[in-house]
Amino acid sequence: MFRMELQPDGKRQPEAFHGRTPPLETAASGMRSHLLTGDGSTLPLAHAMLARAALTGLYSGSDAPALAVVDCLGVLDVYRLSLEARRLGADPAGMLERIQVCRAFTGYQEIRALLRLGGRFARGSLIFLLNPLPALLDDGLPQEDRRWLLQRLLNGVRFLAGRGYALQVCQPALSRHSGGTRQREPRFMETRFFTELSRCLPLLAASGGQLTGMDHGQERNAILTGNRPAGARLR
Numbered sequence: 012m013f014r015m016e017l018q019p020d021g022k023r024q025p026e027a028f029h030g031r032t033p034p035l036e037t038a039a040s041g042m043r044s045h046l047l048t049g050d051g052s053t054l055p056l057a058h059a060m061l062a063r064a065a066l067t068g069l070y071s072g073s074d075a076p077a078l079a080v081v082d083c084l085g086v087l088d089v090y091r092l093s094l095e096a097r098r099l100g101a102d103p104a105g106m107l108e109r110i111q112v113c114r115a116f117t118g119y120q121e122i123r124a125l126l127r128l129g130g131r132f133a134r135g136s137l138i139f140l141l142n143p144l145p146a147l148l149d150d151g152l153p154q155e156d157r158r159w160l161l162q163r164l165l166n167g168v169r170f171l172a173g174r175g176y177a178l179q180v181c182q183p184a185l186s187r188h189s190g191g192t193r194q195r196e197p198r199f200m201e202t203r204f205f206t207e208l209s210r211c212l213p214l215l216a217a218s219g220g221q222l223t224g225m226d227h228g229q230e231r232n233a234i235l236t237g238n239r240p241a242g243a244r245l246r
Contacts, residue, residue, distance in 0.1 A: 042177040044212050047060075048181075048216065052221075053181060058088060059095055064078055065096075069137075080111070080113070081121065081140045083146055084145060092106065122164060129167070129174065136176050136177070138178050143182060147161050147204075161203065180212065183217075
């Protein structure tokens with residue numbers, strides 16, 4: 012499994028997502044962009060989707076569409092992916108080799124990761140953005156920087172989805188806390204994050220280990236049940 016580590020630099024990166032965003036396009040693989048959110052089963056379901064996508068054999072990289080993950084704050088669980096592969100009767104090592112991972116531990120690194128992926132992989136590539144919101148709510152960041160990073164992330168998601176990448180933004184709902192002024196900014200950021208993304212990405216809701224809101228039967232079969240699309244095969 013290839014890992015592209017990002018080093019913190021504490022500086023804003025040059026703005027690359029600007030102008031009007033094209034309409035969402037269907038990825039070459041037939042998979043569309045989605046916003047996956049809900050309860051605590053959100054990330055486990057994202058891992059199941061990721062493992063099954065790797066096993067379809069549709070994402071080989073090079074000049075073909077690739078399968079990539081932006082792992083925010085280290086939530087990617089390789090052990091869970093391996094268990095899913097074994098459950099489906101596949102070789103975990105072979106599956107993991109098809110997944111390219113870019114790890115990000117700050118909001119700035121998340122933006123850099125999206126910039127790199129947008130220029131590195133062919134259109135139709137399937138990109139999972141795991142748990143991006145908490146790093147944007149870092150108490151050590153000034154309010155202005157948090158809002159700047161959130162806007163850049165939203166712009167980046169719209170840009171990649173509009174360019175024909177199948178982007179899966181996987182973010183569990185954050186726990187609610189009672190409190191005063193210190194809690195208002197995170198709540199505002201979370202509300203804006205989900206509101207803006209749900210306007211441009213179809214919504215998948217995770218609840219009790221199940222997904223609702225998926226309107227494409229082929230995607231459900233290929234990604235959730237392990238039945239592969241026509242022309243795809245386990246390698």
